[in-house]
Amino acid sequence: xxxxxxxxxxxxxxxxxxxxxxxxxxxxxxxxxxxxxxxxxxxxxxxxxxxxxxxxxxxxxxxxxxxxxxxxxxxxxxxxxxxxxxxxxxxxxxxxxxxxxxxxxxxxxxxxxxxxxxxxxxxxxxxxxxxxxxxxxxxxxxxxxxxxxxxxxxxxxxxxxxxxxxxxxxxxxxxxxxxxxxxxxxxxxxxxxxxxxxxxxxxxxxxxxxxxxxxxxxxxxxxxxxxxxxxxxxxxxxxxxxxxxxx
Amino acid sequence: xxxxxxxxxxxxxxxxxxxxxxxxxxxxxxxxxxxxxxxxxxxxxxxxxxxxxxxxxxxxxxxxxxxxxxxxxxxxxxxxxxxxxxxxxxxxxxxxxxxxxxxxxxxxxxxxxxxxxxxxxxxxxxxxxxxxxxxxxxxxxxxxxxxxxxxxxxxxxxxxxxxxxxxxxxxxxxxxxxxxxxxxxxxxxxxxxxxxxxxxxxxxxxxxxxxxxxxxxxxxxxxxxxxxxxxxxxxxxxxxxxxxxxxxxxxxxxxxxxxxxxxxxxxxxxxxxxxxxxxxxxxxxxxxxxxxxxxxxxxxxxxxxxxxxxxxxxxxxxxxxxxxxxxxxxxxxxxxxxxxxxxxxxxxxxxxxxxxxxxxxxxxxxxxxxxxxxxxxxxxxxxxxxxxxxxxxxxxxxxxxxxxxxxxxxxxxxxxxxxxxxxxxxxxxxxxxxxxxxxxxxxxxxxxxxxxxxxxxxxxxxxxxxxxxxxxxxxxxxxxxxx
Numbered sequence: 001x002x003x004x005x006x007x008x009x010x011x012x013x014x015x016x017x018x019x020x021x022x023x024x025x026x027x028x029x030x031x032x033x034x035x036x037x038x039x040x041x042x043x044x045x046x047x048x049x050x051x052x053x054x055x056x057x058x059x060x061x062x063x064x065x066x067x068x069x070x071x072x073x074x075x076x077x078x079x080x081x082x083x084x085x086x087x088x089x090x091x092x093x094x095x096x097x098x099x100x101x102x103x104x105x106x107x108x109x110x111x112x113x114x115x116x117x118x119x120x121x122x123x124x125x126x127x128x129x130x131x132x133x134x135x136x137x138x139x140x141x142x143x144x145x146x147x148x149x150x151x152x153x154x155x156x157x158x159x160x161x162x163x164x165x166x167x168x169x170x171x172x173x174x175x176x177x178x179x180x181x182x183x184x185x186x187x188x189x190x191x192x193x194x195x196x197x198x199x200x201x202x203x204x205x206x207x208x209x210x211x212x213x214x215x216x217x218x219x220x221x222x223x224x225x226x227x228x229x230x231x232x233x234x235x236x237x238x239x240x241x242x243x244x245x246x247x
Numbered sequence: 248x249x250x251x252x253x254x255x256x257x258x259x260x261x262x263x264x265x266x267x268x269x270x271x272x273x274x275x276x277x278x279x280x281x282x283x284x285x286x287x288x289x290x291x292x293x294x295x296x297x298x299x300x301x302x303x304x305x306x307x308x309x310x311x312x313x314x315x316x317x318x319x320x321x322x323x324x325x326x327x328x329x330x331x332x333x334x335x336x337x338x339x340x341x342x343x344x345x346x347x348x349x350x351x352x353x354x355x356x357x358x359x360x361x362x363x364x365x366x367x368x369x370x371x372x373x374x375x376x377x378x379x380x381x382x383x384x385x386x387x388x389x390x391x392x393x394x395x396x397x398x399x400x401x402x403x404x405x406x407x408x409x410x411x412x413x414x415x416x417x418x419x420x421x422x423x424x425x426x427x428x429x430x431x432x433x434x435x436x437x438x439x440x441x442x443x444x445x446x447x448x449x450x451x452x453x454x455x456x457x458x459x460x461x462x463x464x465x466x467x468x469x470x471x472x473x474x475x476x477x478x479x480x481x482x483x484x485x486x487x488x489x490x491x492x493x494x495x496x497x498x499x500x501x502x503x504x505x506x507x508x509x510x511x512x513x514x515x516x517x518x519x520x521x522x523x524x525x526x527x528x529x530x531x532x533x534x535x536x537x538x539x540x541x542x543x544x545x546x547x548x549x550x551x552x553x554x555x556x557x558x559x560x561x562x563x564x565x566x567x568x569x570x571x572x573x574x575x576x577x578x579x580x581x582x583x584x585x586x587x588x589x590x591x592x593x594x595x596x597x598x599x600x601x602x603x604x605x606x607x608x609x610x611x612x613x614x615x616x617x618x619x620x621x622x623x624x625x626x627x628x629x630x631x632x633x634x635x636x637x638x639x640x641x642x643x644x645x646x647x648x649x650x651x652x653x654x655x656x657x658x659x660x661x662x663x664x665x666x667x668x669x670x671x672x673x674x675x676x677x678x679x680x681x682x683x684x685x686x687x688x689x690x691x692x693x694x695x696x697x698x699x700x701x702x703x704x705x706x707x708x709x710x711x712x713x714x715x716x717x718x719x720x721x722x723x724x725x726x727x728x729x730x
Contacts, residue, residue, distance in 0.1 A: 073690075102686035141700070
């Protein structure tokens with residue numbers, strides 16, 4: 001379970017998060033919606049431990065552990081995964097090698113057996129099939145020369161293989177056509193289960209047609225200003241975010 | 248500072264860095280007295296049982312050296328070297344072993360520890376090794392099987408005695424005795440190294456490799472390597488180097504000469520891991536090396552691949568002289584500097600003949616407070632119609648206290664020549680590191696992965712057997728460089 005209490009954070013002394021309270025129980029998917037500049041990406045970076053984001057108050061625990069005290073790689077080992085809004089290119093680094101190295105680092109940290117190249121390829125091919133991706137996805141360099149849609153799908157491929165217990169999806173739907181969007185949603189839905197929870201950050205309701213959230217929260221000016229069921233997303237789609245800051 | 252980095256730095260302080268080969272072999276050694284004079288040159292020659300012509304050749308070099316000054320144009324700094332305060336010859340005591348069975352077990356153990364078993368049954372399949380310990384070759388494996396196809400692979404001191412015609416014909420023909428200060432010094436006092444001869448039309452059935460180990464204190468290593476590939480011959484050769492960890496600097500001044508005749512190919516790879524000094528810049532090897540290949544024959548090819556992670560100072564420019572029409576020169580280099588290391592390295596591609604081509608791919612990685620310079624010359628001579636060169640020169644900076652410098656010299660005297668130079672300088676981006684760490688990689692592993700990716704174009708040129716080793720070496724060399 002993810003528990004965020006009174007979380008405040010700054011970037012270069014500018015306050016972005018102004019007191020976030022949010023609980024995501026195991027097995028649930030929560031959507032975070034909100035206008036540009038509301039602090040959605042900041043929230044995902046603070047949860048995954050990016051440098052440059054200073055937590056000034058509040059607490060975050062995941063499965064009872066103090067998430068904020070952990071290094072980014074320790075959070076990954078604990079089961080946290082961030083699907084980047086802008087996935088990063090790693091020139092010269094093969095995708096298969098990258099994902100296997102990551103997977104084995106996480107497995108080591110969890111006290112599990114490492115996967116050899118053959119075992120990994122088997123798993124990876126299965127995931128690729130599930131996500132309707134081309135086979136050469138594994139052979140190419142990480143995100144280098146990938147289209148926007150391919151980059152996003154590569155994030156989902158990594159997620160499928162790393163099998164996190166908490167997935168933070170930062171606008172994974174942006175720049176995707178409807179077919180790609182469905183594939184991404186399938187990837188997330190495939191992980192759904194009692195030990196998987198997710199924070200889906202998005203601008204648009206359309207992703208939530210395919211990943212149906214348990215709860216929807218509206219983030220505005222660094223605070224959660226409304227929470228509700230999936231119907232809240234539909235309401236926002238119809239009326240926009242105007243006036244929410246004041247609510 | 249992240250906890251992981253802190254731990255690694257603590258271990259670094261305790262162990263003197265990630266350098267794994269810094270142990271010393273305790274063995275009785277035979278030294279010539281410190282200092283350099285004509286008598287020492289004569290003594291080394293006598294110890295090797297050399298013929299008169301060889302001694303004369305050395306003495307000529309010795310006389311030339313006396314009138315020379317050490318070069319000051321490179322971007323390196325070090326205190327004056329006292330050339331009279333060094334031993335110029337150090338070898339394990341006793342008569343030279345005639346076979347592996349006679350080699351001192353202590354030495355065999357040393358090479359086992361270095362991961363180079365000399366026992367042919369335990370050796371890496373398909374790789375023949377010449378093991379040079381300080382001033383002498385202690386063993387050369389697979390000589391018999393190579394001899395069956397006419398390949399000569401032996402210590403150069405032996406070649407001088409057994410194959411004098413070949414040595415006389417080619418020694419100093421690519422790097423003349425008076426070529427430069429360090430080459431002259433080497434020519435006067437060189438003690439051992441490898442000799443390779445691949446006869447006409449033979450494709451060498453094994454990888455050949457020489458493993459250089461400096462062990463003795465206050466001793467310089469001056470090795471000499473000569474590789475000749477006759478028409479249509481083909482050989483892949485690799486050298487590796489390590490030394491114990493010591494607080495004082497040690498000098499290594501080698502000369503390597505390659506000769507490729509018509510349609511011959513020589514692929515020369517180096518994994519240089521001399522002791523780089525500690526994190527405060529104490530100790531380490533001064534690696535002042537002259538390497539040059541002559542593409543004498545039509546359509547011959549010489550390819551240099553180097554992975555340079557060691558040495559306090561590296562000064563070397565493996566070069567190609569493209570004399571044969573349609574010949575090809577290649578230089579692929581990864582140079583890593585960390586802490587206080589200094590590297591000034593690159594290549595020279597001299598296009599003399601028509602339709603010659605050269606490729607240069609250099610990847611420099613600087614970390615800590617180190618300085619890393621690429622210095623390269625591409626010279627197209629008037630007769631080299633249709634010559635082509637492509638140069639790619641990339642620098643990667645880790646941290647904000649190191650330096651990367653690129654000094655290309657391009658001289659074209661032929662209008663039909665085409666010369667391209669591309670250069671980039673980048674830092675490991677924060678977002679790349681975070682991306683890797685968010686997937687579970689430690690900071691150190693993330694740097695290793697990104698650096699290996701950066702060097703991929705060069706690493707893929709290494710023989711398969713050594714590529715993995717080189718990748719690990721890169722990661723170890725950069726330990727403690729982030730955070």
